[in-house]
Amino acid sequence: MNDDIIYTEKVVSKRTEILFIVLTILFLLPLIWRIFAGSLDLLAGVFLFFFCFFLFCSLNYRALLIRLTSGSLKLSFGIFTWTIPLNNISECQLDDDLPVLMKYGGAGIHFFFIRKRYRASFNFLEHSRIVIRLKRKAGLLRDISFSTCQPDEVIRLIQAAISANNTA
Numbered sequence: 001m002n003d004d005i006i007y008t009e010k011v012v013s014k015r016t017e018i019l020f021i022v023l024t025i026l027f028l029l030p031l032i033w034r035i036f037a038g039s040l041d042l043l044a045g046v047f048l049f050f051f052c053f054f055l056f057c058s059l060n061y062r063a064l065l066i067r068l069t070s071g072s073l074k075l076s077f078g079i080f081t082w083t084i085p086l087n088n089i090s091e092c093q094l095d096d097d098l099p100v101l102m103k104y105g106g107a108g109i110h111f112f113f114i115r116k117r118y119r120a121s122f123n124f125l126e127h128s129r130i131v132i133r134l135k136r137k138a139g140l141l142r143d144i145s146f147s148t149c150q151p152d153e154v155i156r157l158i159q160a161a162i163s164a165n166n167t168a
Helices: 014-036 042-060 153-167
Strands: 005-012 063-069 074-076 080-085 089-094 108-114 117-123 128-138 142-148
Touching: 005 142, 005 153, 014 042, 014 128, 063 142, 080 128, 089 108, 089 153, 128 153
Parallel strands: 117 142
Antiparallel strands: 005 063, 063 074, 074 080, 089 128, 108 117, 128 142
């Protein structure tokens, strides 16, 4: 697989970052209260769990990195990375025809069914999304969608890279 970079983008969301930080603090405060009250009980454990979960989210989902090379498309969200070989992409298009719950169902990485096709979604809520349809399943996945600030440009570059890859 070639590593010549065609396109890179770092997608961030201040709203998502603020949301995760607020939720982290919302669970930290009652955790501190329970600890100082001397009550290390189940409720303190619940507060600790959600504090750790939202702290992880606030650190891990700060930026989505998109990297397109002549051989693959790589999506990285913190410690999670997904690489799609270009020869496994059948089509690429704007992902704008989603049910409301799926469209606004949260930021980060999600897995769900859309029209009987299992999909992974790397997304922020306020950015447009692109969906990649795979020729061959990647495990259970048949589609992968991701947020970008420049959807038309990314779609054009992916389609051009696929065409160049097919002729090579």
